[in-house]
Amino acid sequence: MGTRLNNREIVNLTRELSKEIYNTEFIYPITVSARMTNTLGYFQYRRMKGQILPTKIQFSAFLIDGRHNLSTIKSVIKHELAHWYLAITGQRFSDGDYVFEKEIKRIGASSTNTIQSCGTMHTAVCSKCGSVRYRNYSETRAKNYGKNRTSGCCGARIVYGGTIIIEDENKLVDTTEKVVKKHIEKKEEPVLKVATIEATTKPTIKNKLSISDIITPGPKGITNVQINPVIRKAVEENSKEIISLLISNYPDVYYSAKKYFGKIIKSKLDKLEVS
Numbered sequence: 001m002g003t004r005l006n007n008r009e010i011v012n013l014t015r016e017l018s019k020e021i022y023n024t025e026f027i028y029p030i031t032v033s034a035r036m037t038n039t040l041g042y043f044q045y046r047r048m049k050g051q052i053l054p055t056k057i058q059f060s061a062f063l064i065d066g067r068h069n070l071s072t073i074k075s076v077i078k079h080e081l082a083h084w085y086l087a088i089t090g091q092r093f094s095d096g097d098y099v100f101e102k103e104i105k106r107i108g109a110s111s112t113n114t115i116q117s118c119g120t121m122h123t124a125v126c127s128k129c130g131s132v133r134y135r136n137y138s139e140t141r142a143k144n145y146g147k148n149r150t151s152g153c154c155g156a157r158i159v160y161g162g163t164i165i166i167e168d169e170n171k172l173v174d175t176t177e178k179v180v181k182k183h184i185e186k187k188e189e190p191v192l193k194v195a196t197i198e199a200t201t202k203p204t205i206k207n208k209l210s211i212s213d214i215i216t217p218g219p220k221g222i223t224n225v226q227i228n229p230v231i232r233k234a235v236e237e238n239s240k241e242i243i244s245l246l247i248s249n250y251p252d253v254y255y256s257a258k259k260y261f262g263k264i265i266k267s268k269l270d271k272l273e274v275s
């Protein structure tokens with residue numbers, strides 16, 4: 001009924017979407033977890049010296065086991081990519097942040113907790129009228145649900161009701177309006193401290209590769225976190241072209257990012273800088 005993907009396929013799809021939407025490669029690990037049952041996707045990061053360093057994106061096995069439609073799968077992937085991209089470009093990136101909610105609407109991603117669970121689910125039902133009072137992927141949870149409750153409909157006991165199959169009928173829910181209101185009330189300002197430097201130099205080199213092919217500035221220019229993977233890629237590919245594009249467009253960010261690389265990469269960069 002839905003779309004089934006294997007781990008490799010969701011990894012590829014995520015990397016493709018990061019290129020397509022943000023013109024930036026998502027170079028961090030992408031994993032699938034069978035234990036992650038309460039949320040479909042998760043962007044993991046750590047903070048270092050005021051910067052956000054992405055660690056990985058993890059998806060629930062439930063997202064790709066065939067119960068969800070491809071459009072739902074994509075909307076979850078895009079949601080996690082929006083967390084990542086806003087984080088590395090020094091913008092507010094949490095669920096509920098105005099900037100974040102606006103961004104996921106722009107790219108057609110789902111807002112948090114708006115995806116209806118579907119597929120085979122265990123139920124707890126009213127013992128009198130039989131209406132479904134609760135459903136969960138976990139049989140144990142469905143069986144325990146009625147222990148301390150009576151049904152709202154008939155005030156009767158709640159019992160385990162077996163499994164039902166629910167179709168994926170997810171549509172994107174627009175939460176922007178709600179968030180805009182919250183934003184205005186809180187007078188929310190971006191507070192993230194991220195090393196950013198405005199791009200002031202205009203492109204000077206005209207190559208078959210152009211700077212917009214390798215990196216796209218956010219509203220505050222290019223950040224270190226953003227340029228690091230591009231530098232790594234240039235080293236991997238031994239590409240003088242990429243390095244010269246970075247230096248001619250974003251010299252300050254390039255040299256400041258270079259400082260944090262280890263000896264081996266630094267010496268490779270020294271060689272690639274010589275044109």
Ligand SMILES: [Zn+2]
Nearest residue numbers: 079083095112
């Ligand atoms: Zn989220």
Ligand SMILES: [Zn+2]
Nearest residue numbers: 126129153154
């Ligand atoms: Zn009832």
